[in-house]
Amino acid sequence: MPNEATYKAVLDSLDIGVLLLDQDLRLVHVNAWLSNRCAVPVAALINQPIGSIFPTLKNSFLLECCNDALHQGLPKKLSNTLDASPLPLYDPNAINEGEHLLQQSIAIRPIESKDRRLCEIVVRDVTKNVIKENWLKRIATNFRHESQQKDTSLAQFAQIIENATDAILVVASDGHLDMANGAAKHFFGLHDDATAITKQVNDIFTSHHQWQRQELRTQLQQLIEELQPRPEHQKTSSANPSNRIPALATQIKNHAGQVVPVQIRFAISHHFGHRKLIITVRDCTDQAETEQNFYASENRFQTLAKLAPVGIFRTCERGVIRYANETWFQLTGADDSHLDRLSWLSLVAENSRETIELKWQASKANRLGLREEFKLIKQNLNSGQAKPLDGHHDATWVLCNLMPEYDNQEHVHGFVGIFTDITQQRSNQEAIERMAYHDALTGLPNRRYFNDTLEQHIRLNRRAQTAFALFALDLNGFKQINDTLGHDAGDIVLKAIAERLQKLLRESATVARIGGDEFNVMIPEFEELGALEIIAQRIGEIVREPTVLDGHEVSLSTSIGIALFPTDAANSHELIKNADLALYNAKDNKELPFVFFDKAMNQKATSNRNLLVDLETAIADEQFDLQLSSTDISNGANYVVVQAMLSWQHNNWGTIQQPNFIKAMERSRLIKPFNLLSLELICQALQSLHQHLPELTNLKLIFQWQAFQLLQPGFSQDVATVIRRYNVPTRWLQFEISEQAANDYFGSLLPIFLQLNRLGVQLTLTEFSGAHLPLQKITQLPIAAVEINPVLLDYGTNHRASQLQLSSLCDLCNRLGIVIHTRTPNGLTQLRNHGCQQSQLLEPGAGLAMDAFIEQLKLAIKAANGRSA
Numbered sequence: 057m058p059n060e061a062t063y064k065a066v067l068d069s070l071d072i073g074v075l076l077l078d079q080d081l082r083l084v085h086v087n088a089w090l091s092n093r094c095a096v097p098v099a100a101l102i103n104q105p106i107g108s109i110f111p112t113l114k115n116s117f118l119l120e121c122c123n124d125a126l127h128q129g130l131p132k133k134l135s136n137t138l139d140a141s142p143l144p145l146y147d148p149n150a151i152n153e154g155e156h157l158l159q160q161s162i163a164i165r166p167i168e169s170k171d172r173r174l175c176e177i178v179v180r181d182v183t184k185n186v187i188k189e190n191w192l193k194r195i196a197t198n199f200r201h202e203s204q205q206k207d208t209s210l211a212q213f214a215q216i217i218e219n220a221t222d223a224i225l226v227v228a229s230d231g232h233l234d235m236a237n238g239a240a241k242h243f244f245g246l247h248d249d250a251t252a253i254t255k256q257v258n259d260i261f262t263s264h265h266q267w268q269r270q271e272l273r274t275q276l277q278q279l280i281e282e283l284q285p286r287p288e289h290q291k292t293s294s295a296n297p298s299n300r301i302p303a304l305a306t307q308i309k310n311h312a313g314q315v316v317p318v319q320i321r322f323a324i325s326h327h328f329g330h331r332k333l334i335i336t337v338r339d340c341t342d343q344a345e346t347e348q349n350f351y352a353s354e355n356r357f358q359t360l361a362k363l364a365p366v367g368i369f370r371t372c373e374r375g376v377i378r379y380a381n382e383t384w385f386q387l388t389g390a391d392d393s394h395l396d397r398l399s400w401l402s403l404v405a406e407n408s409r410e411t412i413e414l415k416w417q418a419s420k421a422n423r424l425g426l427r428e429e430f431k432l433i434k435q436n437l438n439s440g441q442a443k444p445l446d447g448h449h450d451a452t453w454v455l456c457n458l459m460p461e462y463d464n465q466e467h468v469h470g471f472v473g474i475f476t477d478i479t480q481q482r483s484n485q486e487a488i489e490r491m492a493y494h495d496a497l498t499g500l501p502n503r504r505y506f507n508d509t510l511e512q513h514i515r516l517n518r519r520a521q522t523a524f525a526l527f528a529l530d531l532n533g534f535k536q537i538n539d540t541l542g543h544d545a546g547d548i549v550l551k552a553i554a555e556r557l558q559k560l561l562r563e564s565a566t567v568a569r570i571g572g573d574e575f576n577v578m579i580p581e582f583e584e585l586g587a588l589e590i591i592a593q594r595i596g597e598i599v600r601e602p603t604v605l606d607g608h609e610v611s612l613s614t615s616i617g618i619a620l621f622p623t624d625a626a627n628s629h630e631l632i633k634n635a636d637l638a639l640y641n642a643k644d645n646k647e648l649p650f651v652f653f654d655k656a657m658n659q660k661a662t663s664n665r666n667l668l669v670d671l672e673t674a675i676a677d678e679q680f681d682l683q684l685s686s687t688d689i690s691n692g693a694n695y696v697v698v699q700a701m702l703s704w705q706h707n708n709w710g711t712i713q714q715p716n717f718i719k720a721m722e723r724s725r726l727i728k729p730f731n732l733l734s735l736e737l738i739c740q741a742l743q744s745l746h747q748h749l750p751e752l753t754n755l756k757l758i759f760q761w762q763a764f765q766l767l768q769p770g771f772s773q774d775v776a777t778v779i780r781r782y783n784v785p786t787r788w789l790q791f792e793i794s795e796q797a798a799n800d801y802f803g804s805l806l807p808i809f810l811q812l813n814r815l816g817v818q819l820t821l822t823e824f825s826g827a828h829l830p831l832q833k834i835t836q837l838p839i840a841a842v843e844i845n846p847v848l849l850d851y852g853t854n855h856r857a858s859q860l861q862l863s864s865l866c867d868l869c870n871r872l873g874i875v876i877h878t879r880t881p882n883g884l885t886q887l888r889n890h891g892c893q894q895s896q897l898l899e900p901g902a903g904l905a906m907d908a909f910i911e912q913l914k915l916a917i918k919a920a921n922g923r924s925a
Contacts, residue, residue: 063169073145073179079126079172081106081119090179093145093158110143118142118177121164125175131165136182143179159183226325227257227333229283234332243337245311257335261308272306272320279322283331305340316341367454367475370461373468375399375416387452387475389434400458400473405431405451416458420468426458429478453482495569497547498554506568506576510628513580517621524580525588527650528617528635530643531573531599533800537610540803545605549612556598561591576635585652592616592650615642616650624653637661640723667720670706675729679705682737683713683903686913696913698757699900700741702734714760722764731765732774738789739782741906746784748910751917758790758820763797767804772811779815786816790840794822798837799829806836813838820877824848826861831868842869843877843898849886859890866892 064085067074073090077083082103091099098109106122107114117139121132134142140159147156163178217224223240225233236244236252244260246252257280261272279301301322307315321336361368367384371377377398385391388403404412408430419426432454458473493505501509510526517524531553538546550573557567557575566578577595582588595616602609617638625631634653641660642651674680685699704712721727738759745755765771779786791812798805798821809819818840821829825845834842842865848858866887869876875894878884887895904912 072181073143073177075106075177075179076167077106077122077126077175077177081122081126081175083109084174090145092148093181095144095146112144113142116142118162118164122175122177125164125166126173129166129173131163134162134164136161136186140186145179145181147183159186223337223339225257225335225337227280227283227335229280229285229331231256231258231280233257233260240337243310243339257333272304272308275304275322279324279333282324283333285331308337317343366477369400369473369475371400371471371473373470375401375471378470384475387434387454387477388432403432405433407431419458420460423460423468425460426456429453429455429482432475452477453479498551498569500554500558500575501566501568503568503570506566506570506578507628509566510578510631513578514621514628514631517580522581523623524578524621525582526619526621526631526635527577527579527592527595528619528632528639529575529577529595529599530615530639532613532615532643534573534612536801536803537605537612539801541605541610545610548605549603549610552603553599553612556601557595560594560598576632588618589650592618596649614649615639617642617653618650619653634658664720667717668724668726671704671717671721671724671726671730674704674706675726675733678733680733680737681705681905682741684741684906684909685900685903686909686916696752696755697896697898697900698741698745698755699898699903700738700757700759701903702737703903718762718765722762727765727768728770728774731768731771732778734759735775735778739778739784742784742788743782744906745910745913749913749917755788756790756818757788758792760792760822763793763801763805766793766808767801772808772815775812775817776815787818789816790818790820792820792822792843795824795826795845796828799833802829802833809838824865826865831864834868834874835872839874841875841877841896843879844883844887846879846883849878849880849883862886863890866890869894 064076064087067076067085067087068089070087071089073093074085074087075083075090076085082105083098083101085102086094086098096109101109107119113119118134121130121134124130124132136159141157142162143160145158145160147158159182161180161182163180165176165178167174167176218237220237221239223243224235224237225240226235228234233246233252233255236246236249240246241248241252246255246260257276258273261276301324304320304322305318306320307317310316317340319338319340321338323334323336325332325334361379361381364381364383367381367387369377369380369384377395377400380388380390380392380395390398390403401409401413401416412428412430415428416426430453432452434452455476455478456473457476458471460468461470461472463469493502493508494500495502513524531549534546534549537549550569554567554569554575557577561567561577561579564580566576566580568576568578570576579588579591596614599614600611602611617635617640619625619631619635619638621631624634634657637657637660638651638653641657642648645651680702683701683703686696702714704714704717706712721730738757742755742757745752745757779789793805812819819838820841820843821834821837821839822843823845824842825848844865848862866876868874870891870893873894875896876887876892877896877898878887879898881897884895884897
């Protein structure tokens with residue numbers, strides 16, 4: 057057995073590729089042929105795993121075969137049809153490697169070398185063979201397809217002949233029938249093909265008159281003689297070639313003995329050296345009846361035209377009216393006294409007559425019909441002169457269909473036309489177009505109309521070098537009306553505000569409802585920014601005007617973003633975007649009812665977009681941690697309140713706390729995945745606390761949510777799903793939401809609160825001062841605790857109204873069994889002084905990661921139990 061060095065030298069001389077792998081599938085050797093055709097410097101990667109050199113081979117069938125060869129001594133050949141190119145090998149002479157990937161045939165076998173077994177992979181380039189094989193397959197496929205098409209065409213042709221309505225006979229050179237189609241068998245009484253081929257053609261043609269029979273026989277005999285073969289020197293050019301043999305009109309008897317008028321056509325066929333006479337017999341019985349029926353049909357046409365609900369008319373080739381029915385006269389207002397002087401074109405309204413005439417001339421040139429809609433002017437014919445009665449009130453819209461009529465020489469000798477009254481349809485169409493460009497509820501222009509108008513104003517103002525303003529409006533609190541009072545009430549409010557906006561603004565201003573509670577206003581002219589401020593203030597005032605719904609007054613506010621053209625934008629897209637940015641800034645700053653766009657807003661928007669991109673990555677990679685803190689534990693208490701808050705470990709900015717990034721997600725698609733991740737982390741924390749501190753039987757983990765998180769569709773179902781997955785007690789969960797959010801979205805949040813309560817999740821109102829949520833609304837909420845705002849406690853010390861507010865809150869919470877939380881010992885004292893029966897001091901420390909928090913809590917519990925003992 058040759059040594060490895062000799063073996064490798066031999067391998068390098070081969071015109072096939074060889075790879076040697078050791079038992080760990082590491083590359084031992086690659087020969088020159090394969091190295092030259094590999095896209096990676098494989099020769100420099102000796103002792104590297106073959107899977108890392110060629111990543112596409114990982115978990116492949118080829119590597120399985122290599123393992124079988126190394127560990128079981130099994131050889132294997134890989135078919136090219138299974139995997140055409142398992143290795144990334146390319147033609148070394150090719151410019152574009154991707155188009156010249158080699159087709160490969162691979163053989164794998166074990167070889168013994170000294171004290172180890174190697175795996176030999178032999179690669180052969182079979183690209184040319186595959187190309188040749190595919191080429192031969194395509195040729196065979198094309199040949200088979202052409203043969204099938206030819207067979208199909210012949211079968212179809214035979215079927216057409218067999219089903220033809222004319223009788224078709226094929227006569228051989230000896231005068232015998234060679235073939236007869238179905239119509240011929242039926243006409244001449246030939247029962248089948250066997251009967252037909254015994255007949256002489258002269259025998260089946262019998263005529264009613266002797267002279268007709270003799271004329272037919274003479275012509276048949278002459279044609280049969282034409283079929284006889286002749287020596288080359290006797291052949292003469294026929295004065296009447298086969299394709300010009302005149303048709304014969306005569307009468308013959310059919311198989312029943314009936315005399316039938318027919319037209320007989322003859323043709324001589326040359327096929328593979330044989331000459332055949334083809335005879336076509338057409339039964340002309342119906343032709344005479346057709347001619348007789350023509351006049352009856354003309355009379356019926358006149359009768360039907362009189363009764364038709366559309367205007368029917370006929371003209372000469374120049375378009376002058378020759379006939380018109382009663383409906384046509386009613387539509388046009390014409391009479392028949394000077395009908396022959398009236399052209400149908402004179403009925404078309406002048407503003408479109410020239411266009412219609414050009415289209416008519418084009419249709420005549422192309423031998424096509426004309427189909428056009430136009431306004432038809434009713435006529436008052438006086439001495440042959442057409443005059444419109446009233447171009448506005450007597451105008452009728454018609455659909456005109458005009459078709460040419462041809463004579464026997466295929467020349468146009470006139471036209472047949474129909475006028476259909478489409479005045480009502482046009483009116484309906486205009487109504488539909490109005491619906492397409494206007495809001496059905498308020499009657500205001502919609503987004504489509506507004507965008508078109510905006511584009512027009514930009515073009516006009518750009519030419520005139522003037523400015524205009526775009527207001528973007530959003531109604532604050534409208535969702536609450538929809539959620540609490542219903543969509544009908546919301547519709548009433550929208551219509552009322554739309555009417556107020558239209559009354560307030562000049563006719564030159566464009567007011568549009570963009571969707572939902574969003575409106576756009578375009579102010580085409582203004583002298584100074586102060587004028588726009590006045591308009592924005594007046595819009596805010598009319599929006600705040602109360603609307604009466606079922607005897608109750610409801611009031612809204614609005615946020616307005618203002619952008620100017622061309623100062624703030626060069627096109628409509630930028631102008632709308634910048635007005636929206638200003639609107640978002642106005643909504644974020646409740647103290648400003650309107651905000652003018654500033655370029656810094658773009659930077660802020662860009663920062664927010666970048667933040668959202670980072671947040672999306674953070675959610676996907678779970679870059680969030682739950683920071684936990686608890687109240688002090690004393691007197692051996694086993695009741696612990698844990699405050700939880702998310703923190704984000706940003707790669708560049710370090711740790712970011714939840715309040716600093718949560719707002720950015722409000723109008724994004726990240727809310728749902730962030731909610732799910734938050735619930736996962738909360739339940740994992742509860743699970744871990746229960747596992748490490750089983751002695752804690754009364755635990756509350758508090759987590760604060762924003763209103764837009766709770767309003768995400770399916771939030772309650774998501775909570776239930778995650779709780780079931782982690783199997784944690786729902787009584788340990790306590791969700792917080794601020795008093796202001798609970799009031800602003802009361803109608804929308806109430807059903808969600810009820811659903812969470814049914815799951816066993818407790819709810820807490822935070823930052824409660826009574827300034828936003830009336831106490832009577834608390835009775836409707838399934839809340840377990842209220843966290844009092846320190847401002848109310850500090851202010852209430854020397855303020856009677858606040859004292860009363862605090863006492864009322866304590867009485868209400870006592871009756872409902874609601875715990876009141878406070879963050880200061882002084883607050884706890886005040887609550888007890890006001891008779892609060894269930895109050896608790898929450899003084900959470902610094903937030904800690906899970907492991908550190910558990911250790912801290914264990915020490916606190918141990919110390920508390922020691923003091924209790």
